[in-house]
Amino acid sequence: MRPTILIAEDYDDNRELLRLLLAGANYDVREARNGRECLDLACENPPDLIMVDLSMPGLDGWEVFKALKANSLTAHIPCVAVTAHTDRDRARALQSGFSDFVGKPFKTEELLLTVARLVSK
Numbered sequence: 001m002r003p004t005i006l007i008a009e010d011y012d013d014n015r016e017l018l019r020l021l022l023a024g025a026n027y028d029v030r031e032a033r034n035g036r037e038c039l040d041l042a043c044e045n046p047p048d049l050i051m052v053d054l055s056m057p058g059l060d061g062w063e064v065f066k067a068l069k070a071n072s073l074t075a076h077i078p079c080v081a082v083t084a085h086t087d088r089d090r091a092r093a094l095q096s097g098f099s100d101f102v103g104k105p106f107k108t109e110e111l112l113l114t115v116a117r118l119v120s121k
Helices: 012-024 035-044 061-070 086-096 108-119
Strands: 004-008 028-032 049-053 079-083 100-103
Touching: 004 012, 004 035, 012 028, 012 108, 028 035, 035 049, 035 061, 049 061, 049 108, 061 079, 079 086, 079 108, 086 100, 100 108
Parallel strands: 004 028, 004 049, 049 079, 079 100
Antiparallel strands: none
16 A cells, blocks of 8 residues: 655645656655645545645645644644745744655655655654
């Protein structure tokens, strides 16, 4: 059984790129276009890993992460913060409890190593 990754990303191009890279690395990938959809999908069928864009409209990645960690169905799932605001958000994300951080634009090898490490725990 392949690990399942849930991607929460509001930009179609970024979401598609992540989906293609992860599917190509033999992961099942589910996609959410916003924070509310991410929470719904995560609760319906909890994935092995969630990748959350921090800068989504409506429920942003910070709010999504807080809600995931407050829910007993999803609190155990590793979450990776994904954002282009690397200087500003890296330390805050890690201090907030995110399992890891991936900056945009990301390096494919770094992204896949991060995902592999977190789903193998």
